[in-house]
Amino acid sequence: MYPYRQLFDFTQEVFLHMGCPPEDAQLASEVLLAADLRGVDSHGVARLSGYVRLWEAGRINPKPNIRIVHETPSTATVDGDAGLGLVVAPRAMAIARQKAIQVGTGWVSVKNSNHFGIAGYHAMEALADDMIGIAMTNASPLVAPTFSVDRMLGTNPIAVAVPTQNQPPFVADLATAAAANGKLEILQRQEKKAPSGWIQTKEGQRSTNANELKDGGALLPLGSDRKHGSHKGYALAAVVDILSAVLSGANYGPWVPPFVSFLPVAENLPGEGIGHFLGAMRIDAFRPADEFKYHMDNWIATFRNASVKKGEKAVLIPGDPEREITQKRLQKGIPLLAPVERDLEALGHKFGIKF
């Protein structure tokens, strides 16, 4: 178990060594480690060395000039200047929030960015202003559309955070694939099989081989197959791709640059970097904030008190599991798998930082 503070300090040092300004190194560390705190282990410090390799490959600009390239009172398109998504996305969300203060809502589409950590972090940024926060991003193509064998879409997450009065906030944060790639990675390390309905082979047959993607297989959209609504998961992933990238001028579909630096970036790209879409809606742009929060508390209490199926413990509210993990990990520390520990030790060695 590693205390949050220790991982935070280490991560910050690494970003400083990459050449990030101190403010950016601090912000990027906070965003990256939000994943570890919320139990999304695949998107946290486990990826730190991946960001470093992208920087070494010249694909991440540690001192980006993040700027608005197009705007209206309620919208902006932001050029991330190839910066860390961990820094670009919070800046874009700040613009969305500022616009929401002015005209009720703010919507920012981002191009020329990189991976932004967990979507939930960015959506939750709006909560402090009594706003509903929305965050989505496209990502490296791993998911096949319904009826296809080609990897055309990322696991393209959607996050929505909703303010409350006395209840903890409602925080939905979901990949639009049946299962996020991080869950497969865990099964790979444990040498376990994947449930049927997560993956297909390169010919499009169902597979339980957690390593199927290495052999040309693909993840399946939420819904798993046509009969159970995979065309809906595909459509949702497509909407995320369009709002994040076609709207901003980032790369979309099969052209989204891979996170791993050893895979080449495709040629003749239709856009710049990867794309995000961020939104903020002031709740008092629709009804008085107190009224809204009273009913949101009532909504949550009602759902939490719904009758539970035999064999299950409780009906959960989106955000409940992640909040419980956060409380536990802030107290007891964050567990790291041995390969991640070795990775961070090697990083420390490279930069002369004690891990």
Next chain:
Amino acid sequence: MYPYRQLFDFTQEVFLHMGCPPEDAQLASEVLLAADLRGVDSHGVARLSGYVRLWEAGRINPKPNIRIVHETPSTATVDGDAGLGLVVAPRAMAIARQKAIQVGTGWVSVKNSNHFGIAGYHAMEALADDMIGIAMTNASPLVAPTFSVDRMLGTNPIAVAVPTQNQPPFVADLATAAAANGKLEILQRQEKKAPSGWIQTKEGQRSTNANELKDGGALLPLGSDRKHGSHKGYALAAVVDILSAVLSGANYGPWVPPFVSFLPVAENLPGEGIGHFLGAMRIDAFRPADEFKYHMDNWIATFRNASVKKGEKAVLIPGDPEREITQKRLQKGIPLLAPVERDLEALGHKFGIKF
């Protein structure tokens, strides 16, 4: 087969007899029949007698004073005055579009409305203005949250329509349940079993009985079970409920009034009527419209040309199946099941209109 025009004229006459102003009767007919044209037979004329019964029960106001009760430059909350959702929603969408013209985007949350037909119709309204259209609504509770046996949410659809240049528009329109109730109704009429993963019994066990809802069962969220992501379908349905109803002041969760007039409306309601959420985003609020449409055409062409799995015909773009059905039905007419024909004949008899 019934020519579209014949069903349209009949429907319009019925709405006129309910006391709708001519303009509203025409609009409501167009919206209702969009479902029949797009192949969503459960939401079209098959429901006309249901609307009449709600009007007879005093739950639909044929002459509503639809008005904005709260607004900012990019938002509005609309009181539908218990009008037909078929009329309230297009009026609310017109407000969203007007705001988008002014400040880039417009977002309208609607309370005190009734069922609005298919979500796709309302999202597509924005296409003519070169806007991305978004429409969602809550609905009668039929879906159980993950781990629960209680029916707490509607099949709460999300529709997103995206403008294009030469390609037909991208139109996603999806229920957030594994299968919409209309699909079950078809199986019931055919006395067929439902696929496993659509429904559970009142104890929460999987069921293939298409009539299970009559015995206290529930529909399952998109994803079907926890392992395949039903918590994501549940979260999406919850987001639709919150944006449509908690934000506007409509009824939410288990309190959403039933569509069928023979079921009583719950007491001590937390809001008014059912709720919708409508959005419009000008694409040139983000980047020049021509650029966007060029890339959107490229997006569609790329996905349509993706490799097809053996045994399947083509990779579809959201909106493709519905557009094909529309073309066919405009040419050859709209098929109606015998019970629907009898229903419409009875309606004609009641109002003295020839069917």
